[in-house]
Amino acid sequence: MKVPLSWVREFVPLPESLTPSEIVERLVALGFEVEGVQDFRDEIQGPIQVAQVLEIEEITGQKKPIRYVKVAASDERFVICGAQNFSVGDFVVLALPGSVLPGNFAISARETYGKTSNGMICSARELGMGEDHSGIIVLDPTQVKESIARGADAIELLTLNDVVLDIAVNPDRGYAMSIRGIARELALAFDLPFTDPINLAPNLPLTDNPGVTTPKLEAGADFIVLRSIENINVTAPTPLRMVRRLQMAGMRSISLAVDITNYIMLEFGQPLHAFDKAKIAGALRVRRAGTTKNLVTLDGNDHPLNENDLLIADDNGALALAGTMGGLQSEVTSETRSITIEAAHFFPMDVAKNARAHKLSTEASRRFERGVDPQLPLAASARAIALLTELAGGSYLGGKSDGAPATLEPIPIHPGYVSELIGGEYSHDVVQRSLEKIGAEVNSERAEWVVTPPSWRPDLSMKADLVEEVARIEGYEKIPSTLPPSPLSRGLTPLQKRRRRIAQFLADRGLLEVQNYPFISPETIELMGFKGARARTYKIANPISEREPLLRPHMVPGLIDAAVRNMGRGAKSMALFEIGSVFRAPETIPPPPELGTEQRPTPEEIAALYASVPDQMLVVGILLAGDAQADSWLGKARAYGWHDAIALAQEIIELTGNVGTVHRSDFTPWHPGRCAEVRVGDFAAAHVGELHPRIIAHYGLPPRSSALMLNFGALPIVGPTRVRPLSNMVPTIQDIALVVPTDCEVAEIIKALYQGGGELLERVELFDRYTGKPLAQSEISYAFTLTFRAPDRTLTAEEAGALRDSAVAATASLGARLRG
């Protein structure tokens, strides 16, 4: 809302000594953000005067026609002018040498076309009054009356020295979308008297004379007033001052009738519409569109209508989109002789839907959406008639209304509640005064007061609303700063601690954390080879990018994208991880229960509500690409491989206090021969390994890039470790080498060794691996160190040998034999 201060000053006597920044500061403190201040006083400097054209000499032979003009301002002088739209006797605006126009345009006497120009005749644009530069301003003597005198100060006359504040109004404060509302706020801000602009409206009775248009409310509004006026001269000019104010408020002057409705909308906050009365057939109805097909609005657009759109309609069809925009067919034109002014209180939601459905956010719709004072239609329409009568002639025919303005519910409140909720001291006196300042009626006879909000404050419906008003008017800066009582906390949950430990562990291990958008394209899912449950995800109805409308069902594709992006920026090797949710949709999603908000849902409803939100896996994803260690003076580079990824998976699982076992797997997007599943019990906690060569090639990743996804959120929470007593006996070490078929998995051999070695086999470590002669091609040899230890004695050589033999014997079923 752009607010010229001169306009506000008509209703609140702001001292001239108040600077714009002081005013802004108070508005901000009251909850109105000021997005801009335009101080025209900084942009323009006199002398700029009203001048009358005395003589015109046309200078020819130039590229364009030029006039050498004799004008009378405070003195007579000659000026050069390129405009043609004026005649001898006209009153124009003359910037004298020494004046400065907006844009730091300094005027001085200068020689052109062999003549001296002692000033400049100005266009609207040159004066900062808008974009019109088609000609110079010609003042209409009937508009400006006595102030139009040769040499009169044009800055005052045209309000070229105003200050305009651009005020952001929160959606709950519709009343502040008006000079009336802002003036009231400034009055209370500076403790100044406030004159309500609606006093400007005459007491014009609604009389049902013949020819008066009849309103009929059928939907979407609770009060409408129609007033009719006839025999008007619609072509009469809009007073300069009004044009200038509309322009400063960000609106264009269109025609007198439209300008008047807009002017009153800005001043009162009540949007009005002027219909060409002759074009209304029968009664004027506020109704749903129903079967009405379309409406051509003032801007010339043909809108197909939705059944529930709220219309102003007559017997022939739609006239206007209620509260949003008028129709072209019933528009006031130069032919119009009689006008019906419509002033209604439309319901905010209906107008909001109209505006949204037709993408028409207008000055009117923005006000109705935020709530307009339902008491305004009578006064606003009366002021419109009064201004039309005054400026366009015509006579008031009478008016009719339908419905009645709604009244607001009184709010009971103990005045002490303000201090109770805010935590400061707010005396009964302060509470009462604050509420009265905003226009509320306070009945403080009983201990529990009854506060009736003013008609323009539909946002005030409960105690807390009143508390905000008192706190706001007293100033939020008076709210004390204290900490609440310290409660008891159990700290982070085990899962939260787990997440942190995993992240820190990976960072310490040289991995860098990334946070990718969780969106993915169907093509990527296809490329990754995800199938079935691993491909079933959610589709966003309105994605940012039509290319990526799905939620990621897996962490790895996003990590690959991040790696590719970084490689594009010069990175060679990367170890990345991401922790977050992945999304896999169940085959059916239970529908949510229908819930109100008037009370807490029942336990069954809460259970159904939670069940309607499918689980979202909390996972860690890792991508290892390129070198773990670069070439250096210490030696050759070491590339990341599948085993690095598996080691990380196992270590992460150990961090959670669980035990992971590694099993062969062949999931996409991994290399079918280099993919493992790491299980915790029977639960597949992770898939990990080298990426499929096809994927590596597609993205141009470094060879042998490896990846992992681990569902750590679902791993059991393990309680405190139970400590086992340590044995101080000397361990017995036995080295063995086993020859096995090459397709025998080491994990199986180790498992067998442990089984065969029994409880006294403390540790099995693989320390060597050998293929080649004298082994057969289908054979491989593994060398293990077995550590035996008893808790209570040192094992004898015989005992240790027997245990070793038992361990080795257990591997026989895998086809193993002792080597040499």
Next chain:
Amino acid sequence: MSENLRELISAAKTAFEQASDLDQFKSARLSHLGDKSPIALANRELSQLAPTDRAARGQEINSVKSEIAAMAQSREEELTRERDERILIEERVDVTLPTRVSQRGGLHPLTLLRDDICDLFVGLGYEVAEGPELESEWLNFDALNIPADHPARTMQDTFFIEPLTTKLVLRTHTSPVQVRTMLDRKPPIYVICPGRTFRSDELDATHTPVFNQVEGLVIDEHITMAHLKGTLDHFATAMFGEGINTRLRPSFFPFTEPSAEVDIRCFVCRGESKECRTCKGEGWVEWGGCGMVNPKVLIACGIDINRNSGFAFGMGLERTLMFRHGITDMREIVEGDVRFTAQFGVGR
């Protein structure tokens, strides 16, 4: 003492002094103290002497032997010290060689910040509450006094999931976690809710469709707006340093009443420069929103409004991070450039 014994001392002395390293010294010591050394031979000859002379001669030999042994020890220590010093000099390396050849890891700055904030509030007695990113409309909107036809629930602001009958959205704030907390437990409630949130904005310097919030919720008896202000001041100082407090400005949110915008004292000029580009000379920078929990929200969650009141606040983590680290373009945070994250290292 006989002349020849005295000569043994001086010969040994010369030999030890001439040994320039431990190897030479060892052979010199063998020659002068070993089994075949003159002094050893002299000792062996004792048995051939008359018993009366034996004692005196023996004493002489022992004294000479001790003297030679002392010289040997002293010389050996000297040579050992010399050798040790030489080795230390020879073993000198260039300690400025680059030693970090492994990949460098790091936590994402948003993670570091989130953890910092959680620690701060855990220290104040709060717990950390989290919830799903894909969330029910009722929890994300209705329960928070954002009714079905509210503008925030249009496709311009919210990502909806197909089919729309699932009533699932990508949560637009972490407030549904507050609702879940209120449904799941009874007051007193002191929670901080960090998490990823979504709004259908295009990515630019100050907007990202995927961002992070941290919200706080307190529900207890006699909770006031002064408690809110105190908590925010504490939070701001912890985030931005001593002297950075907050200012509340009246505002509007459906889920709080009274509501306020939270500004922080400009961390660049501290309100002392009219030319400051960060705060545009206003002395304050907008940080987040807050207010006393709207009774309608408390009622929808079954909190007894006659016994309890509460406050809530919410801040953007990205915005907080930008303030703290002088980041001017939000895209740097979300684009996942490892060089950006690497600047923060594994801890700071």
